[in-house]
Amino acid sequence: MKHTNWLICIWVVVFICTYFLLSHEQSQFDTIEELFWAGISVSLTLQVYSSLGNRVLIGAWILYCSGLIFDLLDDLLDAQMFPFLIFDTTFKHVGFLLTCAGLFSLITEKRATIKKLNIEIQTRQTLQEQLEFEASHDKLTALGNRRACFARFDELKEHFHLIYYFDLDNFKFANDNYGHQCGDEILVDFAQRLSKHFTKQNCFRLGGDEFIAFCDDENPNIDELRIYLTAFMQQYKVGVSIGFAELNNDDNPDHLLHIADQNMYRDKTSKSMRQRCRENDS
Numbered sequence: 001m002k003h004t005n006w007l008i009c010i011w012v013v014v015f016i017c018t019y020f021l022l023s024h025e026q027s028q029f030d031t032i033e034e035l036f037w038a039g040i041s042v043s044l045t046l047q048v049y050s051s052l053g054n055r056v057l058i059g060a061w062i063l064y065c066s067g068l069i070f071d072l073l074d075d076l077l078d079a080q081m082f083p084f085l086i087f088d089t090t091f092k093h094v095g096f097l098l099t100c101a102g103l104f105s106l107i108t109e110k111r112a113t114i115k116k117l118n119i120e121i122q123t124r125q126t127l128q129e130q131l132e133f134e135a136s137h138d139k140l141t142a143l144g145n146r147r148a149c150f151a152r153f154d155e156l157k158e159h160f161h162l163i164y165y166f167d168l169d170n171f172k173f174a175n176d177n178y179g180h181q182c183g184d185e186i187l188v189d190f191a192q193r194l195s196k197h198f199t200k201q202n203c204f205r206l207g208g209d210e211f212i213a214f215c216d217d218e219n220p221n222i223d224e225l226r227i228y229l230t231a232f233m234q235q236y237k238v239g240v241s242i243g244f245a246e247l248n249n250d251d252n253p254d255h256l257l258h259i260a261d262q263n264m265y266r267d268k269t270s271k272s273m274r275q276r277c278r279e280n281d282s
């Protein structure tokens, strides 16, 4: 039978019994009250039984309802014929205490589950932040990568006047002659110097030995900047070529980077020509 049918049966019985008790010469209001409480308790048990899931609580609830029903039967029937009915109060009290214990254990269980879920949410959040950081940053130098640069390009374009394009010279030579580890140290040192000079959030490693930085210099002193940036790497005969482009709102990132890259390339070519002239002279 469905819950609704059971509920209808229970309340039909309750009302028939009430009618019977009221029509009695000596109306027994105490018994009617007990009848209603028994009806309410059994109805509630039917409603919550399947979703309770805590055995102590279900047992306690059933015990308490049994106490109420025994109490009622004790009033209606001859208790001497059914001596077990004298346990009604014991059933009610034990049922009540066990219900409290059941609720306490349920709350403790739920608290432990919530704590576990919170820890899991925090772990997932940390993992997500870590993944987002790794997806947008270069592992070696911890600078933003090409993806981060393009994602923030429009925002940075609003605040800055110039974009610098850096490409290391003879980096392959240092890598091949002093080892990959040394090459990594050069890249890390260069990134640190860039971060110090332009602030880390405005510098990016586009890939390999290419970097860019956004800045506000009106009259950039390229030679001074070059001396500062190559202070560590020059012992490995590595230098840097620098190009820049003025940022304006109409140009797209690809075009602006292309202009800065071309300027950087011009710088690289003129340096190597100067170097060749020096070698020819000597």
Ligand SMILES: Nc1nc2c(ncn2[C@@H]2O[C@H](COP(=O)(O)OP(=O)(O)OP(=O)(O)O)[C@@H](O)[C@H]2O)c(=O)[nH]1
Residues within 6 Å of the ligand: 140, 167, 168, 169, 170, 171, 172, 173, 175, 179, 180, 181, 182, 183, 184, 187, 207, 208, 209
């Ligand atoms: N150590 C190290 N080397 C890298 C890394 N990424 C790229 N490279 C190396 O960087 C080198 C870049 O090559 P090139 O662009 O020809 O460098 P270059 O010798 O400076 O050439 P020019 O720019 O023409 O002066 C390659 O040999 C890559 O293997 C890295 O993360 N660490």
